[in-house]
Amino acid sequence: MAIAPITGTLRRKIITDISLAFGCGFIFAGLYWEFEHKPLVQKREAFYAQLKAQKEAEDSV
Amino acid sequence: MTWLDVPAPWAMRLQDAASPNQEGIHELYDHIMFYLALVLGLVSYMTIVIVKDFTKNKFAHKQLRHGQTLEIIWTMFPALILLLMSFPSFILLYLSDEVLTPALTVKIVGLQWYWKYEYSDFVNKTGETLEYESYIMPDDMLEEGNTRLLDTDTSIVLPVDTHVRFIVTANDVMHSFAVPSLGIKIDATPGRLNQVSTLMERTGVFYGQCSELCGVNHALMPMKMQCVTMEDFLTYLSELSE
């Protein structure tokens, strides 16, 4: 008796796999964005905001 | 806050930005890094799953000759990622090409192996253009706090918050004028005038190195740029024109 063809192994798992893979990807990317990009931008913006305030204070004197 | 304006030990990222142009480059860099991290996660997960699921399954690929859907997906997805990266890149490229209403023009000439700076908008008491040369500071003349291979005897002095245009050319062979903090890199080609503009948002000292192989001392012709307040700049100019 022949063994039934083994098919569909890819298709059955592919949805789970792709979503999990994208999940991993977005986690990595999100971590980079939150903990690397955002603090840097924040630091820069804070500096220029402070610089602007300082200039305005000097101008009003 | 301390800005990273010179190379530092173990520094991994780009130097800090001092112009909107370089800020744009940082923004683009981070966007691209986002997609890179996304792809890294995706590919790592897929690799692990493939190794785990299929190493012991001898029959898994038996009926699998080709998969059209799969092929479409793995063609379209990278194409989409590339598109997402290229659009902001082109926008930034064409934006930084724009030279709008510069308030000041400085001519920069590359020579073997030093730079010459001309403040073509101003003349000295005898009616000649203000110009001077800038050579690297030799190692034995370095002082505490100087940077080796980056400090020079004279520097380009420019006012803060002012649109400045650089007209760049060369006298002998090709050089390239580059200042990473400002996001500038432009070829200095003999017989050709290239222009680029910048707006420095904060005072400070910014460095650059010749970025086109120009001979034996290619590494020994850095550029040093001092960004000062407008008052200091005017004082500098008047001292220069004495």
Ligand SMILES: [Cu+2]
């Ligand atoms: Cu050169």
